[in-house]
Amino acid sequence: MRLRFNWRHIPLLAVAVFALFPLLLLFMNSFKAKSDIIKNPLGIPKHWTLENYFNAWEQGNYSVAYVNTIVITGFTVLLVCALSALAAYGLTHLRTRGSAAFIAYLFISMSMPIGFIPIFFMMVRLNLINTWWGVIIPYVGGGFAFNVFLMRAFMLGIQKELLESARVDGCGSFRAFIGIVVPLCKPVFTVAAIFSALGTWNEIFLSNAILQVEEVRTVSVSYLNFTSKYGTNWGLMAAGGVITVIPMVILFLIMTRKFVTGMQEGSVKF
Known part of the structure; x- marks a missing residue:
């Protein structure tokens, strides 16, 4: 050819x-x-x-940071996908009061800039500093509105007759959601999961403020160990950067086809 x-x-x-x-x-x-x-x-x-990699892994304490980041990212992705899908399903296929007002609220909340300082003081009041939930809750809230709109756009393409026939056969709303909507929405779940995973894995400002002890720090915060006001070891910094980003690069390469498919199908009625 x-x-x-x-x-x-x-x-x-x-x-x-x-x-x-x-x-x-x-x-x-x-x-x-x-x-x-x-x-x-x-x-x-x-x-x-390979000396830079061995030194960076030890100096950055990546053995602990990877576990923390995987747990935080995993919980964030699961909660974002579950909560956003339920909200999008209710706004699309269930006749509920105040749905238009809730959509307007989500749009306004997505449009307004919210700094991490109010979130930090909120986590202090909730006694969530140096805990995984201290960053998981803001991450879930930060990506909720966008993913609701994304999933709602995809669910608008699901025929209402399909859900109505399921209700005629005795399926309740939640059972129809689990048995029909969720399997049909796998492409948009992939898109939401990738967006949430990338944002959570790479976020540094909020996690650096809330996760202050070594035992709960993420890989992005551990990456700061290679810089100081007295000097920077560029070899360690480069190796630490590769160690930090390589999981997300592999994830995106594996899921590229599903990601593009989900974006195309979910943007039809966005």
């Missing part, structure tokens, strides 16, 4: 190079010694070494 060149691909290639070059540079520098980075910051390593 002959590959035909299309000039329209040039802007796409330029954008791809612009986006991928920092990641490639980070990856190459993670295998360099500190002196090699200073002499040759943009080139290929002359002497490849």
Whole structure:
């Protein structure tokens, strides 16, 4: 098969190079010694070494940080998907009072900027500082409105006759949701899960303020261990960056096809 060149691909290639070059540079520098980075910051390593990874894993305490981040991300994704799906189902297929007002409230809440300072003092009052729930609750609340609109747009495409026939056969609203709506909404669940996982895994400001002790810190907060006001070890920082982002890169590469499918199907009536 002959590959035909299309000039329209040039802007796409330029954008791809612009986006991928920092990641490639980070990856190459993670295998360099500190002196090699200073002499040759943009080139290929002359002497490849894994020492930066071993030191970064130990200095960043990633064995603990990975467990914390996986637990926090897992609970956040599950709660966001479950709560957003239930809310979207109620707003789409159940006749409830005040649904229009609730949709307006979600839109306003999604549009208003909310700083982490009020959230921090709220977590202090709730005695949730240095706990997983101190960041899980804000993460779930922060992604709730967007995912409700996303799932509601997808659920509008589900035929009402399908749910009405299920009710005629004796299915209640919740049983119809579990047995019919959830299986049909797998693509949009994938999109919501990926968005929530990426946002939770990479968030640093709120987690740095609430998770103040080493035992509960996430990978993004542990990454700060490689910088100081006295100097920065760029080799350790590059290796720590790779260790931090590689799980999300693998996740996105695995789920790319389902992610694109869910975005296309969920945006039809957005």
